[in-house]
Amino acid sequence: MLNSWVVMPTCLPTVLRRCRACASGRFRPHGKFRANAHHKLLDAWLLVLCTTCGETAKLTVFERTNVRSIRPDLLDRMHDNDPSLAAELLQDPVVRRRNRIALDWAGAWRLDTGGSDHLDDAEVIDVSVRFAARIPVRPVRLIAEGCGLSRAGVERLVEEGKVVSAVRLAAKTSGDFTFTLKR
Numbered sequence: 001m002l003n004s005w006v007v008m009p010t011c012l013p014t015v016l017r018r019c020r021a022c023a024s025g026r027f028r029p030h031g032k033f034r035a036n037a038h039h040k041l042l043d044a045w046l047l048v049l050c051t052t053c054g055e056t057a058k059l060t061v062f063e064r065t066n067v068r069s070i071r072p073d074l075l076d077r078m079h080d081n082d083p084s085l086a087a088e089l090l091q092d093p094v095v096r097r098r099n100r101i102a103l104d105w106a107g108a109w110r111l112d113t114g115g116s117d118h119l120d121d122a123e124v125i126d127v128s129v130r131f132a133a134r135i136p137v138r139p140v141r142l143i144a145e146g147c148g149l150s151r152a153g154v155e156r157l158v159e160e161g162k163v164v165s166a167v168r169l170a171a172k173t174s175g176d177f178t179f180t181l182k183r
Contacts, residue, residue, distance in 0.1 A: 002126045002127070002128055002178075003113070003114070003125065003126065003127045003128070004114060004127075004128050004130065005111060005112065005113050005114070005127055005128070005129045005130070005142070005146055006111075006112045006114075006129075006130050006131075006132055007109055007110075007111055007112075007129065007130070007131045007132065007133075007135055007137065007142065008109065008110060008112055008132040008133070009087065009105075009108055009109050009132065009133045009135060010108055010109060010110050011108050012028075012029045012030075012031065012083070012086060012087055012090065012108065013029075013090065013103040013104055013105045013108045013135075014026050014027065014028060014051070014103070014104040014106070014108070015027040015028075015029055015048050015059070015090070015101050015102075015103060015104075016101060016102040016103065016104055017048075017057065017099070017100065017101045017102075019050040019052065019053065019055055019057070020055070020057075021050065021053050021055040022050060022052050022053040022055065024050050024051060024052035024053065026050070026051045026052070026104070027048035027049060027050055027051065027057055028048060028049050028050075028051050029046065029047075029048045029049075029086055029090060030047070030048075030049060030086075031081055031082070031083035031085075031086040032046075032047045032081050032086075033045065033046055033047065033061070033078040033079075033081055033085075033086075034047055034058065035075075035078060035079070037067070038064070040066055040067055040068070041064045041065065041066060041067070042062055042064075042065050042066075042067050042070065043060075043062060043063055043064060043065075044060075044061040044062040044065075044078055045058035045059060045060055045061060046058070046059040046061055046086055046089055046090070046095075047059075059089075059095065059099045059101065060095075060098055060099055061078075061089055061095060087133070090103060091103075091133060091134050105135045105136065105137070108135075109133075109135045109137070111142055111145050111146055113146045123182065123183050124180060124181070124182050124183075125180065125181040125183075126178065126179075126180050127143075127146070127178065127179055127180075127181070128176070128177075128178045129142060129176060129177055129178070129179070130176045131174055131175065131176060134174040135174055136172040136173065136174045137172060137173070137174070138169070138170065138171065138172050138173075139165065139167060139168075139169045139173060139177060139179065140154050140155060140158070140169050140170055143163060143169070143179065143181070147181065154169075155170070157181070158170075161182075162181065162182045162183070163179060163180070163181050163182075164179065164180045164182075165177060165178065165179035165180070166178070
């Protein structure tokens, strides 16, 4: 029987970027946007707050973009300060590269195992892990959390060949994968 686990975000991740006011390296996004129009051109930013001093920084979403080239529903979501749009934009590699930021997902995700109480009974367990967002995490950590084991215990099972997967279990991944646990 195939079990399905889902790694899902619980809040927006911390933005890693240097603060110009206090030299802190962490910002908290709160889903607010700011837009500025220059005739037919639009600038838009996602606002983030420094976790130390509270200074506001702007992450560029659009820069001198023709208003007609932006989807109207996207503009509406920005004007409504849609937090799901903020999450989408933070995950966009173009936005991250343009603003030279990285994301810290520590404490911003959870593993939903769907109440896998039957894991103790089976000799062989097949699990499919799906990511609701691109959250980089080590599969060993997910397996340990989902099965109620220590990470060292899971690493020992991997060495013994009792945990098998097509992905490297010790390296971070943010893509869906499956694994088999043999007891």
